[in-house]
Amino acid sequence: MERNSTFPLVLGNYSRTNITCSRDNVLKTVVFPVLYSFLFLVGVSLNGVAVWVFFRIPSRSHFIIYLKNIVVADVIMTFTFPFKVLSDSNMASTGLRIFVCRVSSVLFYLTMYISILFFGLISIDRCRKTLKPFRGTNSARLTRRKVLSGTIWTFLLILCLPNVILTCKTPTSPYFKCSDLKTEAGLYWHEVVNHVCQVIFWGNLVTVIVCYTLITKELYKSYSRTKSHSTGGNISQAPSGGTTRKPQQGKRKMNANVFLVLAVFFVCFVPFHFARVPYTMSQTRGVLFDCKLKLFFFQLKESTLFLSSLNSILDPLIYFFLCKSFRNTLFKTLKLPPGTCSWITGKGSDTDSGSTALRNSSACT
């Protein structure tokens, strides 16, 4: 890490370093602040609705408990965006920029890893529901999931707290970076936390991939069964009697919905975790990197971090497409009929898939 080396004693050196090494380009000071402002406005609206809907849904399944944790994490993450906007666009006072380094950035990362961990748990839950559709839950199991959720929050809070406490040095230059405010122990802990977070991410990525491979296999079997049971080639008789529907159409919609979790996980989190490794090294082993390389890794980290931030507005899509209770409560409140939007949510997932595996893979049970 740079350890205040951005404030060289020789002024000539300082100016030269500043010109070549400054992070203050149009990307950091204009483009990302505008994008994060947009994200904040959309995030507040979508997550506001999500909180409001989830308040009305009892926690009667593991899936709903996990989604409620994600919505809380997303709300906290969304409220860190204005601080980042002010800090990156150089509109913040020194005190506010210190607050961003000490508190709001740490909260941002905390909520990101909360989301990642709950994505892993959701994948396991969807897999369990698809493979063992008739295994229900009971209040003891629900309580265990709530305890697990509390444990995850507590563990990550304890892990991140030293990043707040040990970011306590007074900046010696107006152009300070977060790493400049860290003590020796703070720099060490910053590296440790990033290693632990990499393990959390890659562990969850493997979990998500394994679970969705199993889900895909099961869904494929179910679709094949549904297809072979359907009468008249492409036309099937729905269990409710009156309506008919082409299985192939249902299949396309179901796949898109079920794999939303996978898509969001890949788009939001994979690029950042590739970019984070060299960036953390450039922070903690600064001598190995020249100015241009440091700047490149910083910009790569910021660009991929923006993709991770997109998670806060993509998660509400997951609630809408994968949680029937969420949709129904939303439609009820808006006084819309329950089948509204069935052309995009996949009618089969709501009412008449004719297969328990298909139904469970996208119901909110």
Ligand SMILES: Nc1ncnc2c1ncn2[C@@H]1O[C@H](COP(=O)(O)OP(=O)(O)O)[C@@H](O)[C@H]1O
């Ligand atoms: N995975 C993480 N978990 C918790 N806090 C983190 C994590 N990564 C970085 N932080 C903290 O967030 C703040 C900003 O970190 P970082 O984004 O690396 O700095 P910079 O904005 O200078 O690039 C620092 O206080 C850092 O210790």
